Amino acid sequence: MPLGRVTLHRDLKARRHGAEEEAAVRRGLLELEVPTPGGVITVFVVHLKSRLTDDKQDPAAEDLRVAEAQTVRDRVLELCPEPSVARFVIVGDFNDTPGSRALKAMQARGKTEIATWLDALDERGQRWTHAYTQIGVYSRFDQALVSEGLRRGNSGNATARVAGEPWVEVAAASDHRPLVLRVRTNPLP
DSSP states (O other), X not given: OOOOOEEEEOOOEEOOTTOSSOEEOTTOEEEEEEOOTTOOEEEEEEEOOOSOOOOTTSTTSHHHHHHHXXXXXXXXXXXXXXXXXXXXXXXXXXXXXXXXXXXXXXXXXXXXXXXXXXXXXXXXXXXXXXXXXXXXXXXXXXXXXXXXHHHSGGGOEEEEXXXXXXXXXXXXHOSBOOEEEEXXXXXXX
């Protein structure tokens, strides 16, 4: 299925808590429109700040990642101001785990629910998507969030899974395993 409009948002600026100046969200935000028989679904792709940093005030870059997540969330809400009826997903490398501050920032702003996190398993029932094999740490850094408008009602449903096989080829390509999102939509009348 061909994609619709593709937009790269490179104008995003984030201010880390306590910082005097804003910093560019280095990797920006990719916005894709995917036409489906049930209408257009907007896909937002993120790649938040890694945990590598020289900043002694933010040793795992968590504050910067949270600031980037809040900035991306605010842009998503500018483009989709009513997430309860909007049809979108937010996917990508969050460089953070489920339940983290960055992920929570993407899921809600105040009392406004934006998107629901999707759990994902591979063929063996494992959830990890990132392997830091030098020290034997496996984490779930890659995430998928689905808007309420897409998740409920006649809009369809969504599931995610971690692609793990064929393992040799997947491991050779990246230190991340692919997260596959499947969205079922009902055709428009």
